[in-house]
Amino acid sequence: MNKHASPSLTAKTIVGGVASSQRHDSAHKHVTGQAVYIDDMPEPAGLLHAYLGLSTVPHAAIVSMDLSAVRAAPGVVDVLTGHDMPASNDISPTHRHDEPVLATDKVQFLGQPIFAVVAETREQARRACKLAKIEYAEEPFVTDILDLDRREGKLVTPPLTLKRGDAAAAIEAAPRRLKGTMQLGGQDHFYLEGHIAMAVPGEDMDVTLYSSTQHPSEVQHMVAQVLGVPSHAVTVEIRRMGGGFGGKETQGNQFAAIAAVAAKRHGRAVKIRPDRDDDMTATGKRHDFVIDYDVGFDDEGAILGVDYFFAARAGFSADLSGAVTDRALFHCDNTYYYPAVKAQSAPLYTNTVSNTAFRGFGGPQGIVGCERVIDEVAFALGKDPLEIRKRNFYGTTDRNVTPYHQTVEDNIIHRIVEELETGADYAGRRKAIAAFNAGSPVLKRGLALTPVKFGISFTATHFNQAGALVHVYADGSVHLNHGGTEMGQGLYVKIAQVVAEEFQIDIDQVKITATTTAKVPNTSATAASSGTDLNGMAAQAAARTIRQRLTDFAAEKYQVPTDQVVFLPNRVRVGNQEIAFGALTQQAYMARVQLSATGFYKTPKIHWDRDKGQGTPFYYFAYGAACAEVEIDTLTGETMVERVDILHETGRSLNKAIDIGQIEGGFIQGMGWLTTEELVWDGKGRLRTHAPSTYKIPLASDRPKIFNVTLADWPEAGEPTIHRSKAVGEPPFCLGIAVFHAISDAVASAADHRICPRLDAPATPERVLMAVERLKREAGA
């Protein structure tokens, strides 16, 4: 790539505008190893390393802490405890004061950080941690919510109830009714780059942090709070993460705070990076749930009323569990209309690491619970689940009010599912599979088509804002900055496309720069799929401000009406003449035109009254569907994904290549969650799956053998989003649910599809085999 080639002045279109499959801005650096992650940055002279000492019991009062051997270990410079936090030992992101930087008097899960060693090398710090002598007075603990009274157990944050109509009465009055319970496992993020922070002390109160975080502003605020300094003293910068997936929304705060405190104490830069096993032990994960449901329906499979109880393992503190469990409820309808519904959440306290954001943020769990209910209804009536799905779809003009009283205005699920059903030949394959299964005693195939509707916006309304900063230099090159962070999702390149489009310049004229709290303040986490929607609009606004100034300047200078100033590719037509963009900016500079601007955006329309459980929490919905075919071995429970077809929409896509990457990657991650990724705690409260040797995310050989991904090209966002595109980060994660249902369908053949398999997730070979055995027994009985 020749970055310094001068832009074409005759081109019909720019390179890298919106709606182009521009490759990831860092692709050439990724493949050459030149992309710099925090651990790759040149280290400041005198850098120290910190490492966390973790608790070894799940619940206890700390009776005494003897850290003398730790202090005496080679290379050790300092040992920090919670008492050493200068102003506050609290980093609870929702300000419930339930999450210390370092536990002082009690530990609430096995692996909780209780001290930090600062040493000359990372290895010295890590080795020294093992020398602590901590005396605990152990208390009873609970890791599994199945061991709790889910209705009465201690909560970490207030629960939510959604209600529309009288669910109890509707269920009671329905011709048919059934109840059940489903267990749904959690998930480790397994970002390939683990947590890391490096703090560089500055003058006065200042400190600069390089933190692998999706939420630099929160890191800034937390570090300021812990240090007892104003936010202006703390600068947080992040160029790129090696993956985030929600795991770096709040979980980086702890590492950043410790690095900052140590850096200020010693006047030296401090880096902290846990080993993978410690990262997995000490940082939060996707919430696992136990979902109770009670549904009333008619003989045709129309749901008349439903009652859900979503109990979640929140861990020892609130973290984001409130919002996560809220979002589970917001998605307990998926694409279906409930005439009457009640849904409650219970974010339960457990002696486990505090669970946190993870792609979908509770939404996928809500959808899984909902789809289980659909399956139950289908089996009860002996119908194909797809028929029941379609029967219960939201309408477009009626039957379109959600359990939270928002009207679904942009419903396109009918067409999505219809096109996928035809395209994937659902009916034909359903028959072929039945024939295969009839002749195959050991191997059984299964098929499922599941839809997705995903609500877009932060449910905390105030997060739906973003800022951007754009400089145009005199030579016409552009510096772009905004509040969103890059974790691989292609946000930076999409925003650069938006800015290139506004100025009509080739994308290589737009410099993408690291996210920093010093350039754009008070930013929201890059989360909730909102990165492009929010930051794209903010960057567009900034660019438009400058473009307007350039327009006004050119109109005045060349004495033409402003409508005769037209931005063409890499040039501007002013009246009858064309001026290179860089020449015009040079002229503007000479004429003292301000070529820097900020941009700001806040999502319109949305509001949410949590106490009432009513409002319009989502700006719009994103839709998609997946059809999966699997084969299972009824002797071992081993599973093979034979084929998957996906039809997903992202409105008028800004970048199809990036969007397809998000869909494929999200799908596989969702599939992994529901198949091989299993979190196991033992009787001592230890997480036993704390490394890739024991925690199995999908490999290339777990991909569907046939994998067709199509981006629906006809939808466009109903709302005036950035170039009418739609969010893509989280919704496709839920497409993985199709694989789970296909497995369930295959299991069902063990009892001729007469019994709902009630498969729990993840569907490991063990769960599959045990379900097959159970069904055989029940069918025989």
Add this chain to the structure above:
Amino acid sequence: MIQAETQIRFLLNGAEIALSDVRPDETLLDWLRLSRALRGTKEGCAEGDCGACTVLVGRPTPDGLVYEGVNACIRFLGSLHGCHVVTVEHLKGEGGALHPVQQAMVDFHGSQCGFCTPGFVMSLYAMWMQDPDPSEAAVEKALQGNLCRCTGYEPIVKAARAISSYGTLEEDFLAAERTAVAERLAAIRAGGRVEVGTGKDRFVLPASVDDLAAVLEAEPMATIVAGSTDVGLWVTKFMRDIAPVVFIGHLGDLKTISERDGVLTIGAGVSYTDAFETLSRRIPAMGPLIDRIGGAQVRNMGTIGGNIANGSPIGDMPPPLIALGASVTLRKGGARRTIALEDFFVAYGKQDRQPGEFVEAVHVPVPSAETQFAAWKVTKRRDEDITAVLGAFTLSIEDGVVRAARIAYGGMAATPKRAKGVEAALVGQPWTLETVEAAMDVYPSDFQPISDMRASAEYRMLAARNLLKRFFLVHGGAEMPVTVSRERAA
């Protein structure tokens, strides 16, 4: 005896390196990143599972210089004497362009966060050098040791299959240097024993197997390190002190495979990768099993000898080898003894091996034409996962009657263990479903498995029993396939 060299020498990318100040447990990854500031190679797990740290190691073999992907995170620096280490920074295409592997990855959108990417590039490069026109299955096999959490792999697999459209192996930069590199490495290796460090904090690369025997006699408590795919984790995860260390992975005379009178003799230093060709040809069921051990990097480093010597109850080689009636030769100084492999495993964590003794070779009888052999591994994830249950079966069936049976399991007891009760229930019986079902009921007398994060005891027992049934169906004429398969319909 000649004076030992006191430094290790190897090639790093274009440079020759000589080091005399190396800790026995220093990893290649830490050295690259911390001492050489080569930070394109990433640490994702420090335990050989994610592949972010993949680099190529070129080593001289009887067939010439071979480049293989290895996990730098668990590879000890000291073991690289006489090797060529190639990191992502070294890759280049023609005239300063990206290397074909890199360009394919860029064009197919093979990276998102990019953290896994250098490792993928290196694994794909290693694959491409062996197989410039890989099938989808070959790509999947080459990538079993590389995790990507972002892309879902689809674009990476597409890129992998397109590499050759960006350039040819003949024009590849490493190919051009091959002869020169091979000569330099041969010169380094000609030097004899290498001994670096002093006192306890020391490591030795013996000059030969005889030299190894001598070194171990003098230092019986030294840690033997072959491929370091187990020992590496003792260091990176448990921070165990392993010094002094004796490296054996470079010893050509431990890397031989020979066959005599229907018995394969596999040197203790033979890697899975090197064993694959012979084993899968002579004992076809071993091929697919080996393919499910670790990923390519682990198979390139890890040895069958190490898999036996570490005595794990979930190692994948002992059960099939026991079922085949293998024996193992142990050597101490000049003294050798050969024992049945099953007798080597005494109890959990205890093997029949004396201090100073080492595993020299394993002897594997090739099953006769009348014998049926199969070995199946059951895991949570198909590839690169540790065994929950592994069943291996060698049965002779004549005239519809079971004449002999050797059945061994992994994951079912504290050691790899034979199912002697089950065997007894089969031998002399007609080879029918009734016999098999009766034998399936005998399992609880042979095994009382445990529950852990990989599987419950109940599942282990059920799957173990069902594997016998699978064996019957496969070798008793089932009409339909009875195992799921990664193969694609034509």
